[in-house]
Amino acid sequence: MLIDTTLREGAQLFGAYFNVETRMRIADGLMKMGVEEIEIGWVGQEGIIEFAQHLSAVNKNTRLSVWSPCREKDILAASRLPVDRISIGVPVSDLHIEKRLESDRQSMLRKLAAAIRTAKKAGFEYVSVGLEDISRADADFAMSMALHAEVCGASRVRLSDSLGQLTPLAMEKLVSRFRSRITIDIAVHCHDDFGMATANSVTALEAGADYADVSVLGIGERSGIAATEELVAHLALRGGHEGYSTDVLKDVCLLVSAAAKVPVSRTKAVVGTDIFACESGLHTHALSKSPDLFEPYNPESVGISRKLAVGGKSGRAAVRSALNECGVDSSATDLATLTEAVRQLSCRLSRPLTRSELLKLSNGELLS
Structure with a gap:
């Protein structure tokens, strides 16, 4: 074929x-x-x-x-x-x-x-x-x-x-x-x-x-x-x-x-490193419930790993899910305030936040 x-x-x-x-x-x-x-x-x-x-x-x-x-x-x-x-x-x-x-x-x-x-x-x-x-x-x-x-x-x-x-x-x-x-x-x-x-x-x-x-x-x-x-x-x-x-x-x-000498775009269909990366609030929250809602196939089937992050596009549900994955009790956190802090820091850095940065924000640490 x-x-x-x-x-x-x-x-x-x-x-x-x-x-x-x-x-x-x-x-x-x-x-x-x-x-x-x-x-x-x-x-x-x-x-x-x-x-x-x-x-x-x-x-x-x-x-x-x-x-x-x-x-x-x-x-x-x-x-x-x-x-x-x-x-x-x-x-x-x-x-x-x-x-x-x-x-x-x-x-x-x-x-x-x-x-x-x-x-x-x-x-x-x-x-x-x-x-x-x-x-x-x-x-x-x-x-x-x-x-x-x-x-x-x-x-x-x-x-x-x-x-x-x-x-x-x-x-x-x-x-x-x-x-x-x-x-x-x-x-x-x-x-x-x-x-x-x-x-x-x-x-x-x-x-x-x-x-x-x-x-x-x-x-x-x-x-x-x-x-x-x-x-x-x-x-x-x-x-x-x-x-x-x-x-x-x-x-x-x-x-x-x-x-x-042909670079592979991070969004290249099938093999791009970021084709299963997501920080959008709606999508991240949906993926935490059921990956097939926004994924056409299993990332592992083509050797790619799923990446979920929080950033300037994230909502409270996504931040809550990220905290839970980090082992943090989100019920004891002011999600509205933390979500706003996440968005501001992400926009200032022009990228999604790392796990470490999210934890520091949740602990009330100020990041320069």
Whole structure:
């Protein structure tokens, strides 16, 4: 269901460089996570041979694929790698066909047939064809390329929204249209230029796509693609897919963050350190009664800890609850006065209060 391409698309992020050791650690995390397929890189990538050999020796259940341009020499080079699948990229928009490749539609159909034939003869039983820039392509021609790929022996077509142009509604229509015409597997590759990659990927899977490309922290060209941790969490915690392990998400994200020099926002979905932190009076009080009132899933399921604090947004109920957690008898405390003191100190410090600060206030100590 998920094709993680952190080591291919993610490695194309400006300024990101992963050595073989880092790639192995990322791949190990992805295998523990339970993704069905790892796109390990591209033909000719630095260290790809050593990495592929090492990975194939330790891999047990995860499919391994490599990306290749639509060229015979690159496909033959890919066939010498110990991988299960090859992903051949081919543009389908006239903009790319004419301006980048200086070619035409009929030539692309012939080139695609030759590429699939070469891959099959070279020993690839599973050939994936990436239809690049499909959101700006003529719909009928894109479909003819997909049908041609199926007839020629491809096992999968990958619909690539290369510039993140689609909305979830448009993605649903796109996938439904292809699902009604072809019988081979369908994958999607959703870029995040307008912040809709994860939503588009989830929609595609719900509309009948078999696979969605993802990358840890969503890293990739420009603003990247759908985020692995978001899709894994959604599928496991909301969709009931038991094959994914969400408890390793945070560690893998921190590893990629350090290697790619991409900081993880404290409010980053699924893995941000403060996504289960709360100081709002209404919410804090509700969480003390029943966490599921304001939490979409158990924090521990993704390796995050719940943090409740009092501060400038807190009310008396939240302060009472905080005192009780500290072992202080709140019934002997003037909650109205203490709550006002909490708010004033928090506003002066521009942050929630620590446990120690709350206790000092409750004891009548003045904090400078």
